[in-house]
Amino acid sequence: MTCLKREVALPGPAKAGGLDHNAFDIMLPRAPGLTPVEAKNGQRVKTANVPPEGVYLPNNNRLAPHMRSPDYVQMSTAAAITLGVMPGKMYGCGCTRCLNLLLTYPEGCRANCAYCGLARHREADRDYADRNFIRVNWPAVPLGQIIDKVSSDGPATPFHRMCISMITHPRSDADTLTVLKAWTDRIDPATVPVSILSNPTTMTAEDVGRLKDLGADIFTVALDAATPEIFDRTRGKGVASPHSWSKYWEILRAARDIFGPQKFGAHIIVGMGETEHDVLTLVQQIVDMGGHSHMFCFFPEKGSLMDHLPATPRDQWRRVQLARYLIDYAQVRVEQMRFDAAGRVVDFGIPEFELDTIIDKGIAFRTSGCPGKIQQDISACDRPYGDSPASNIASYPFQPGAADLRKIRRQLDREKPGDTYSEGEELEIGERC
Numbered sequence: 001m002t003c004l005k006r007e008v009a010l011p012g013p014a015k016a017g018g019l020d021h022n023a024f025d026i027m028l029p030r031a032p033g034l035t036p037v038e039a040k041n042g043q044r045v046k047t048a049n050v051p052p053e054g055v056y057l058p059n060n061n062r063l064a065p066h067m068r069s070p071d072y073v074q075m076s077t078a079a080a081i082t083l084g085v086m087p088g089k090m091y092g093c094g095c096t097r098c099l100n101l102l103l104t105y106p107e108g109c110r111a112n113c114a115y116c117g118l119a120r121h122r123e124a125d126r127d128y129a130d131r132n133f134i135r136v137n138w139p140a141v142p143l144g145q146i147i148d149k150v151s152s153d154g155p156a157t158p159f160h161r162m163c164i165s166m167i168t169h170p171r172s173d174a175d176t177l178t179v180l181k182a183w184t185d186r187i188d189p190a191t192v193p194v195s196i197l198s199n200p201t202t203m204t205a206e207d208v209g210r211l212k213d214l215g216a217d218i219f220t221v222a223l224d225a226a227t228p229e230i231f232d233r234t235r236g237k238g239v240a241s242p243h244s245w246s247k248y249w250e251i252l253r254a255a256r257d258i259f260g261p262q263k264f265g266a267h268i269i270v271g272m273g274e275t276e277h278d279v280l281t282l283v284q285q286i287v288d289m290g291g292h293s294h295m296f297c298f299f300p301e302k303g304s305l306m307d308h309l310p311a312t313p314r315d316q317w318r319r320v321q322l323a324r325y326l327i328d329y330a331q332v333r334v335e336q337m338r339f340d341a342a343g344r345v346v347d348f349g350i351p352e353f354e355l356d357t358i359i360d361k362g363i364a365f366r367t368s369g370c371p372g373k374i375q376q377d378i379s380a381c382d383r384p385y386g387d388s389p390a391s392n393i394a395s396y397p398f399q400p401g402a403a404d405l406r407k408i409r410r411q412l413d414r415e416k417p418g419d420t421y422s423e424g425e426e427l428e429i430g431e432r433c
């Protein structure tokens with residue numbers, strides 16, 4: 001018995017007569033459809049012109065065009081529960097350690113990334129404030145209300161980090177500065193440091209410098225795609241979206257120069273058609289620059305142009321998670337690892353007993369991202385169930401327990417004799433619900 005709802009968008013069974021990785025040829029996005037004129041640029045919301053009324057919970061259908069940044073931001077469901085603006089419980093974790101804030105406008109994001117729930121093509125059927133993003137809803141909350149609450153909590157705040165997520169919008173650069181300044185005017189960055197999840201398409205190196213000057217701690221670039229071909233197919237010309245691989249790398253290099261070692265990073269989604277060798281070569285490149293990679297397991301976001309495609313098989317994901325951890329935190333290099341003809345990891349490049357020790361610590365399988373206050377290799381940004389359902393976890397938002405580790409070992413095909421996994425044992429009522 002389990003208290004978790006069943007979901008249908010799951011990875012295929014491991015090696016059940018199929019692939020144990022998402023190959024390039026099958027990970028093809030659908031073409032975006034046409035948007036009626038009356039739905040473009042948030043027109044429905046602007047026409048209704050209802051005044052905002054404090055916290056907005058998604059699907060309230062209050063079409064409030066003035067509910068926009070910098071006065072308003074959206075926050076993840078986990079952050080809203082932790083802040084106390086929304087009721088709810090999360091499987092396995094009492095709270096999130098990262099206050100993820102997303103800029104919001106009735107016009108929404110003007111880009112069209114194929115895997116993203118916020119993409120422009122969705123304006124035909126869903127207003128921006130009601131769109132799901134990394135599998136959850138994002139309530140809109142007045143910025144002043146958020147700052148008042150975190151500021152009054154002082155050092156007792158549950159948050160180890162705040163992150164401003166920019167989107168592709170003409171106001172995004174200026175409003176990010178305004179949100180950051182409003183935050184650092186009231187909240188000591190030593191208490192809650194700030195990360196920026198940037199939008200390189202609209203930015204210059206000077207913009208990166210201004211964010212650093214205003215007190216941002218870490219700057220990240222969401223490459224998302226691991227190769228230029230996948231980038232172009234999922235967030236560039238392939239889906240009528242404005243982003244380019246070269247511009248993203250220009251801003252990533254600017255972040256390296258301006259923020260310095262360990263203070264910049266790149267987001268990468270695993271399972272969009274790249275090989276394991278592709279993604280781990282990129283991870284090594286970022287480490288060699290002095291940064292970190294923050295990994296996401298591809299999940300077919302409902303309403304996105306890739307919602308018909310399979311989630312990343314857990315075998316592929318666990319191999320990449322483990323290898324990425326070794327490169328980022330254990331000084332192992334991609335050149336030490338061995339790969340098969342399909343680019344899959346077949347040897348992690350370190351002795352078996354060392355590998356076993358790292359697997360058993362479990363940290364490699366936790367959500368990766370900017371660090372919190374516990375230790376450098378434990379992310380504040382735990383994004384509960386942002387890349388999988390709780391019934392089949394990809395990134396663990398909590399420390400994996402003994403049953404979780406048995407499951408992980410089965411997914412890696414590295415079960416210990418006499419300590420094998422029983423299907424569903426980690427979900428039993430009483431352990432975490």
Ligand code: SF4
Nearest residue numbers: 109111113116118119
């Ligand atoms: S730019 Fe970011 S928010 Fe906008 S569609 Fe692409 S991934 Fe989504």
